[in-house]
Amino acid sequence: MSNPSRATSNRLLSRLSTADSALLEPYLKRVALPLRKQIEAPGRPIKYNYFIESGFASVVTNGNHRNRIEVGIVGREGMTGVAVVLASDRSPHETFMQNAGEGSRIPTADLRRAVQQSDTLRDSLLRYVHAFMIQAAYTAASYGRSRLEERLARWLLMAHDRLDTSELTITHEFLSIMLSARRPSVTEALNLLEKRGHIEIHRGSIAIVDRNSLIRATNGAYGAPEAEFNRLFG
Numbered sequence: 001m002s003n004p005s006r007a008t009s010n011r012l013l014s015r016l017s018t019a020d021s022a023l024l025e026p027y028l029k030r031v032a033l034p035l036r037k038q039i040e041a042p043g044r045p046i047k048y049n050y051f052i053e054s055g056f057a058s059v060v061t062n063g064n065h066r067n068r069i070e071v072g073i074v075g076r077e078g079m080t081g082v083a084v085v086l087a088s089d090r091s092p093h094e095t096f097m098q099n100a101g102e103g104s105r106i107p108t109a110d111l112r113r114a115v116q117q118s119d120t121l122r123d124s125l126l127r128y129v130h131a132f133m134i135q136a137a138y139t140a141a142s143y144g145r146s147r148l149e150e151r152l153a154r155w156l157l158m159a160h161d162r163l164d165t166s167e168l169t170i171t172h173e174f175l176s177i178m179l180s181a182r183r184p185s186v187t188e189a190l191n192l193l194e195k196r197g198h199i200e201i202h203r204g205s206i207a208i209v210d211r212n213s214l215i216r217a218t219n220g221a222y223g224a225p226e227a228e229f230n231r232l233f234g
Contacts, residue, residue, distance in 0.1 A: 135225040
């Protein structure tokens, strides 16, 4: 079975002890993660858990195309399939690659066996689940109390955290689905952020020009989940 190198850009894997890494490594396989690849289907058993090393995935609520809403983002900081860590085998959400990249996958059954052999591995994965749940809670809160341009600024920052570039390839239409907003409203919010000097809009992409001012533009919606992750994992 193909093993990844010990060197990894996945923050969760890189912070495991040598003993816990050794439990996972025989079953990890490096894979390409192309754009729109479905990693989890709603209501279906999770076959693999993915530790993303580049690019990022969106976790969206189950529903028709118009009613889907993004509830979380997973990138090189963590893993997909948190339901498995919580002793379930499926989720009502869909997870798919929002930005193409690479990662390592492990069969769910092998991950479960490894967790049963190590309390410290279980605790590390549970800490990540805790961090992801905080991210999801703040996402829900932002839908209820933040203006669209604030939610948009937060989303752009979260995407930027998980990429090695300040230019994000994304369409206005897809942003409207992820943010549960009408496309003209998303375009208006983007134009507002550009006018204020936070971003530059190009055909099919958005460049972050001033990250600090973009953080201020979130009006407090960004930062707490990221701080909690850093407290837990450094």
